[in-house]
Amino acid sequence: MTTPCIICVAITGSLPTKADNPAVPTSVAEQIESTHEAFEAGATIMHAHVRNDDETPSSDPEKFARLKEGVEKHCPGMIVQLSTGGRSGAGQTRGGMLPLRPDMASLSVGSNNFPTRVYENPPDLVAWLASEMKTYDIKPEIEAFDLSHIFRAAAMYEAGEIAATPYVQFVMGVKNAMPVDREVFDFYIHTVKRLFGEDAPWCAAGIGPNQIVLNEWAISSGGHARTGLEDNVRLDRTTLAPSNAALVKRAVELCDKYERPVATWQQAREMLGLREVA
Ligand SMILES: [Zn+2]
Numbered sequence: 001m002t003t004p005c006i007i008c009v010a011i012t013g014s015l016p017t018k019a020d021n022p023a024v025p026t027s028v029a030e031q032i033e034s035t036h037e038a039f040e041a042g043a044t045i046m047h048a049h050v051r052n053d054d055e056t057p058s059s060d061p062e063k064f065a066r067l068k069e070g071v072e073k074h075c076p077g078m079i080v081q082l083s084t085g086g087r088s089g090a091g092q093t094r095g096g097m098l099p100l101r102p103d104m105a106s107l108s109v110g111s112n113n114f115p116t117r118v119y120e121n122p123p124d125l126v127a128w129l130a131s132e133m134k135t136y137d138i139k140p141e142i143e144a145f146d147l148s149h150i151f152r153a154a155a156m157y158e159a160g161e162i163a164a165t166p167y168v169q170f171v172m173g174v175k176n177a178m179p180v181d182r183e184v185f186d187f188y189i190h191t192v193k194r195l196f197g198e199d200a201p202w203c204a205a206g207i208g209p210n211q212i213v214l215n216e217w218a219i220s221s222g223g224h225a226r227t228g229l230e231d232n233v234r235l236d237r238t239t240l241a242p243s244n245a246a247l248v249k250r251a252v253e254l255c256d257k258y259e260r261p262v263a264t265w266q267q268a269r270e271m272l273g274l275r276e277v278a
Contacts, residue, residue, distance in 0.1 A: 004263035006224040008045035009038040013230025014057035014086035021233035032070035037245035039075040044268040049086040064097035077265035107140035109152040113176035154195040173210035
C-alpha cells in the first residue's frame with residue numbers, strides 16, 4: 001500500500017485578512033469552526049496563528065490556549081501545531097505558547113527575506129525555541145525556506161537539540177525567498193532522504209496559486225501536503241476559496257488522483273511519532 005498522505009490545514013496565518021477573503025478565520029471561535037470543517041474534510045494537522053481583535057498578528061498564549069482547547073474538544077485526535085514563526089522580530093514571545101504543550105510547533109531554523117522584510121531567526125532564538133520544544137515534548141516541524149535550513153535541522157538533530165527525526169516542510173513561492181522550482185524540489189527530497197533516511201516523512205507548501213502545484217508535486221512524490229487560507233485565499237484566479245475545508249477537499253482530490261489514501265489522525269500520529277492523545 002502506498003503511504004497515506006497527511007493533510008495539514010494552515011487555517012489563518014499572520015497576513016491574510018477578511019478584506020482578502022471573508023472566509024479567513026480570525027477570532028478563536030471562527031478558527032475552531034473552520035478547523036472542524038477542515039478536519040471533517042480530511043485534514044489531520046491544524047497549523048495556527050492567532051490574531052488580535054483588529055486582525056493583526058498576536059502571540060497571546062491565552063488565545064492559543066482557547067484555540068487548542070476548542071480544537072481538542074471538537075476535533076478529537078487532530079494534531080495541533082502552533083506557529084512560533086508569525087511575528088518576526090518579537091523574540092522569545094514567539095514561543096510563549098509552548099508551555100501549552102501542543103503536539104507540534106513550527107520551527108524556522110534560519111533567516112531569509114520575505115516580500116517586504118527580513119524573516120529574522122537568529123541562532124540564539126532558534127536554539128531557545130528548540131530547547132523549549134524539547135522541554136515540553138513538542139515535535140517541531142522544520143520550515144525549510146532554503147536548502148541550508150535542511151542542513152541546519154540535521155545538525156541540530158545530531159547535536160541532540162531536536163528530539164526525534166525532524167519533520168521538514170519545504171516552503172516554496174514566498175516572494176524574495178525560494179521560488180517554485182521542480183529541480184530544487186526534487187533535490188530537497190533527495191537531501192531529506194540522504195540526511196534523515198529513505199522513510200523520513202516530509203511535506204511541502206506553496207504560496208498563492210502555487211499551493212495546488214506544491215500539493216500535486218508532494219502527493220505524487222510520496223510526501224505530505226499543506227493547504228489552507230494562510231498560504232492561499234483563492235480556488236483559482238477569479239474565485240475566492242469559500243473555506244479552509246474547500247482547499248482541503250482539493251488536496252483530497254489529488255490524493256485520489258495519485259491513489260494515495262488520506263491519512264487518518266491515528267496514522268498521522270504514528271507516522272510522525274507523536275505522543276498519545278492526552
Ligand atoms: Zn504559519
